[in-house]
Structure formats: structure tokens, C-alpha cells
Amino acid sequence: MAVIFGTKGNDKIKGTPKSDIISGGSGNDLIYGDGPNGPRPPFPGESTHSFEIRTSNLIQGGKGNDTVFGGYGSDRLSGGDGNDWLYGSGVLDGKPHAYLDESDGADTLEGGHGKDHLFGGGGRDLLRGGHGNDHLDGGTGTDTMTGGAGADVFAFGRLHAQAKLPVLDKGDVITDFQDGVDRLDLTGFARIFNKPVEYLGQGEFTDSSRLQVRWEVQGEHTRVEVWAPFFNNPGVPSGPNAYIDLIGVHTLKMGDFILV
Template identity: 35%
Template sequence: MALILAGALVFATTAFAKNIVGSGAAERLTGTEGPDVINGLGGRDTIRGLGSDDILTGDTGPDEVYGGFGNDNMNGGSGDDRLIGEDGNDQGLGGFGHDTLLGGPGDDNLEGNEAPDVLNGGDGNDTLDGGSGGDDINGGNGNDTIFSDTGPDRIDAGPGDDIIHLNSDPPSAVKSIDCGDGNDTVYNTPAPKGRTNRKLLAVQPNCENVIDLAAERDPTRGITWSGNGTKNGTDRNDRLNGQGGSNTLHGHAGNDILWGDARHTGKAGKQSDLIDAGSGDDTVYGGRGKNRILGGDGNDFLQGNGTISTIFGGNGADNIRIAGKNTIVDAGPDDDTIYAITASGKARVSCGAGNDTVIVSRFKGNAKRVTVAKDCEKKKKG
């Protein structure tokens, strides 16, 4: 186990980290080679994460966000933004506005919103979801998964064995699809009340497999849900968004994506979320209130954003980020990485068995507010 205090030299490895907040004006904000947290606030900002795994938020205004090296988490916020992941397995959320999201090398997860967006996965096995606008989606090289929602999207899957999911609601929407090279599969998802848009099936001739899910169902895709309350996923790959209020989300099996509320944006409230990811390699974002996050089995990405968060990694090599105020982490028995980069509140980290890495930011005395349990200290001495 390596306990890294950002800004110090530990085991001949230097790790720097910063928490940078803009002023609301147009600015250029640049991070370090460590795991940075940068929020541009208002204005036309240019944000660069440089090295390591960064959390980068443009917030309001038309921003440009560059992830750099590492597995970065980028959120454009409102405004017409450009998110460029560059190297690493990046996650990009466009937010409100006409956004452009470019993944670059790596297995990226890019998601637009209601407005027309441009998404390009680049190299790697990417997951691309344009949202409900009329989007331009290009998978690039690799075996990609593309979700086309209710808008008239233009899709170029690119080389590789790709999977394309189409939404038939409204049935008048017409999709333009070019599957590119590779053995691709197009799933035509039936709309509510069983309606199916036959025009969606008139795709380009280089789409090898076109399946009308009015009669069949993709065995890997689960449900997509947004709302409040309690929701159970399936044994497939589900996407559950709790939005506002108090929620209980159960992912069950499959590689799920779970949000506690409104995709971790907005003001903190009194809501309380329980998120049980279940088995599989899951991605979990806590809400802005109280969170209890259970990773379960699998190599998960778990982020607590709230005023009080309790995170249990469970089995698997997990990536855990402390991004809220008061957080308790029990990493679990395997080789986990914990990023304690919050700038407010306290955090307590327990490593459990396994060869774990804890990275602590020194931003405004943050290191003094993070308590690392004795099991982590023993691993360091060993």
C-alpha cells in the first residue's frame, strides 16, 4: 500500500494535487500531474487537467475542458462546451447546451443532453449517448456501444464490432446510420405501447445485423430510468438516475451506471440516497445530500458527492473518490485506489486487505482532515 500525500516525495514518487476554483470570469485554469479538482464557475473558461485522474467542471458558460493523461471525469455544465478527454479512460457529461465531446485514446464514456451534441469516441471501446437532441455521433476505432435517443441522430459507428441501440419514440424520427467496417449489430428498441418505427430499420447496407426488439431483446442492455423513489435494475447493463429527492437504487448484476440525483449537479439538499451497485463493474455517483454507497462485487468507480457519504467498496479493485464533505470509506479486501481530494469536511479511510493506494490532497490543510486507518499504515510500513 502506498500512502501518498500530494506535494510530498513518497517512495521516490512525487504526486501533486490541487483544488482550483475559478472566479466567474473568463480564465485559463491548469492543474498538476496529480489528481486535481477544478471548477471554472462562470465565464468562458479553458481548463486543463494535465496528468493523473482529475475531476474537471466547467459550470456555467461556454467552456473548453482538456483531461490530459489519466482517467478523467469531465462535466461541462450549462453552456456550449467542448470536452476533450485526451489519453485515458475518461467520462464526459456535456450538460445543458450544444456540446462537443471528444474521447481520444482509451475506453471513454461520453454523454450529451437535450440539445444537439457532437460526440466522437476516438480510439478505444467507447460508450456514447447523445441524449434526446439531434446528435452527430462517431464511434471511431474500437468496439463501441452507441445509444440513439428520441432525436434525429446521425451515427457513424466507425471500424470495429459495434452495438447501436435505437429508440423508436417518437416513431416519426428518422436516423441516419453508417455502421462502418466490422461486424455490427443494430437494436431497434420498441417505443411505449409497442410502436416500432420501420424507417429506423432502413439503415445503411453495411450494418450486418439489424434486430427489431419488438420481437426480441438485447441480452446485454438493461433498463434506462430517471425519477424519484426506489428502483431495481436488472441483471443486464442498467442506467438509473435518481434525480432530486431521496432515492434507493439497486443495480443488481451487470455493468451499471447509477446517479444519486440529477447527475451530481445542483445545490445540496436534505435528500438521502442508498445506492447498491450489486455485482459487475459499476459506475456510481452519489447525490448532494446523505449517501450510502455499496459497490458490491466487481471493479467499480464510486464517488461520494454529498454532505455525508459512507462508501463500501466491496470485492474487486475499486476506484473511490471522496468529493463531498464528510466521508467514511471502507475500501474492501482487494487492490483499491482512494482519492481524498475534497476541500471541506472530514474523511476517514479504511483500506482493508489488499495492496491499496491512498492519495490525499494538501489543498488548504485538506491532509489534516483526512484520517487513514491503522490497516493502511501497516501496509505502508510493510
């Protein structure tokens, strides 16, 4: 394990292939938790045993507008003050998302103060935006997100980095969604399917060839359901193929969504 401290200036810090503790200090820092050369997930066809990742980095960006890549293990990232960009997954040769998201571990990302952007990557991640108007994207895996104070945006809908197929979120949880303040960004689905997202409110799905979103209260939580049209089969969908759970009973309106 290495313990690495940045300076008061703008640092570029590279971790080691082992578990590290990194503090960026003041300044606008660029931090690679695992360094630019791994460890990395296996390429398709390579033995997974040769590339087993057991690192777990603890990284604090500190003051300033920092960009932090945690690595492919189960990492804990804290942005601190400033407008930070936190990535739970790794980076190799300066190319984020170059490997299978499923190889990433369960990360904890904490934005802190400022307008932060949090990207969980693969794994069952925990994202906390903190103070400020934050952007949270859990990535693949079943994630739990807390926006914190401010008007936050929770983003869904993306392509798998390797397979180039849509990733459908099932079971992501938002703990503190604020009606009329926070928003659910579904424009990723619209870009992938090249279709507008139709808002149905509490109405039922109507056509399996259309990209649609609806919501309903289920006990002590509110479920947001998405139907994504993989095939142009005729008929009415029997249920969603993606969904997000909001803790608590909510009354959502079209303005709570970003659809275009």
C-alpha cells in the same frame, strides 16, 4: 469562457455555466461540461425564458477511460484514447437525464480509439465511434451515427425521462453499417413493451398487438421499420411508427439485430 486543463492523474473537472474548453489530460477523468449546478433546463411549469441555455462546450477527455457529460447546450466531445463514456446531455447533482431531453442541443460526440459508449441525449446529434467496438445511442431527436472501424452496436428504444412514455426513433441515420459485423440493438423496445421483438425480414407487419421489426431497400438506402404496439387494437399496421435508415443497399439477417 473558461479554459480548464486536467492533470496526468484521475481528475474530476467541473465546467462553468458559460461555454468552456476543457482538456482532461491523462488519467481516468470525470468531466462535467456545465458543472453540477447548471445551467439546467426548466422544470415542467417553469418559464423557458428564465433558463435559456446558450453554452457550447468543447471537451477532450484525453488518454484514459473518461466519463464526460457535455451539458445541455450544443457541445463537442472527444473521448481520445481509452474506453470512454460520452454523454451529450447534462447532469445536475450527479443525476444524468434528470431533465427534459428536448432541452439538450445538437451535440457532436467522437469516441476515438477504444471501446466507447456514446449517448447523444436530445437534439440532432452527430455520433462517431472511431476505432474499436463501440456502443452508440443517439437518444431523442434525429441523429446521424457513424460506427467507424470495429464491430459496433447501435441502440434504439428508450423511455422519455419525464413523460415515461416510449421514444420512437424516426429518421435516425447510420452511415456505415456493416452487415454481419455491426448490430442494431432493439432490446430497449422489448423492455418497454414487455414483449419479444419479432423479426419479419422483408415480410409485412402482421398484427398490431405484436412488437415487430422488418426492413426493405428504398433506393440508395435500407430502411429498418419497427411497429411498437401502444394499444391492443386488432388488425394489421398500415406502416411503422419508428424507423432507422442505413445508408447503402444492405441484405440484413436476423443476426444483424439484438432482439433479446
